[in-house]
Amino acid sequence: MISYLRGNVINLVKITGNRVHLILEVNQVGYEIQIPSRLARELDQKNSESVQIFTHQQIRDDAIVLYGFDSAAERDLFRKLTAVSGIGTQVAIALIDTLGLRDLVEAIVAENTQLLAKTPGVGKKTAERIALELKSKLAQWRTEAGLVVTGEESVAPKPAIREDIEMTLLALGYSKEEIEQALSVISQDSLLAKNPNPEEWIRSAIAWLSR
Structure with a gap:
């Protein structure tokens, strides 16, 4: 498995169906990698510059295909x-x-x-x-993966509040996985962050879980 490749952008080739193939030269070997158009637009400005592409290798009966990504x-x-x-x-x-x-x-x-x-x-x-x-x-x-929404860290419930929320929701029959998911979503509400009352968090979590 190839985890990533670092090399120079040689060419970007548009294929039918909006597919884009990157030709990346690594140690005098040219790799053909299918990449998202978003990444292609960024690389279009970096011809001959060294870049790092994270790859996924797919082995099929008729071919070995590399897919490349920015991260x-x-x-x-x-x-x-x-x-x-x-x-x-x-x-x-x-x-x-x-x-x-x-x-x-x-x-x-x-x-x-x-x-x-x-x-x-x-x-x-x-x-x-x-x-x-x-x-x-x-x-x-x-x-x-480091994809926390902007401001999410500041609105996450404090440990004491989180404990009350989890205990209450567990008692109501929700699983830990459901509770974690609900907290992940409602924690994005900046208004809720200003409310230290665990009952408000619990009501919001139940409302989301009951949607």
């Missing part, structure tokens, strides 16, 4: 997307291209299927399946 987080999200039933590599790249890393993660966690469905090739049912299968995983992963 390890973007590459890891691509892998999570392609693990969803019915989501192929091209749809995964289209999702990243259309929404970008941060907005795509937030749309999935918030179950914003309307936004997800704006991606070419993604219908309502596909968007619902993506949100259903990935929302819980990404709610935790986005913090680990």
Whole structure:
């Protein structure tokens, strides 16, 4: 498995279906890598400059294909997307291209299927399946990947409040995973951050869990 490649941008080739292939020279070897159009636009200004591309290698019966991304987080999200039933590599790249890393993660966690469905090739049912299968995983992963929403750290409930919230919601029958997901979403509310009353946090969490 090739984790990343560092080399010089030799060429960007547009293929049918809005696909873009990057020719990256590494130690006098040219690698052909399919990349999102977003990344291609950035690299277009860096011809012959040294860049680092995080890669995913796919081995098929008829070919070995490299997909390239701007960051390890973007590459890891691509892998999570392609693990969803019915989501192929091209749809995964289209999702990243259309929404970008941060907005795509937030749309999935918030179950914003309307936004997800704006991606070419993604219908309502596909968007619902993506949100259903990935929302819980990404709610935790986005913090680990350093994708915390601006201001999110400051609005997260303090330890004492968080403990009250968790104990109350556990007593109401919610799982730890559901509670973590709810807290991840409601913590983005800057108004809630100013309220030290755990009951307000609990009400907001229940409202989100009961949506």
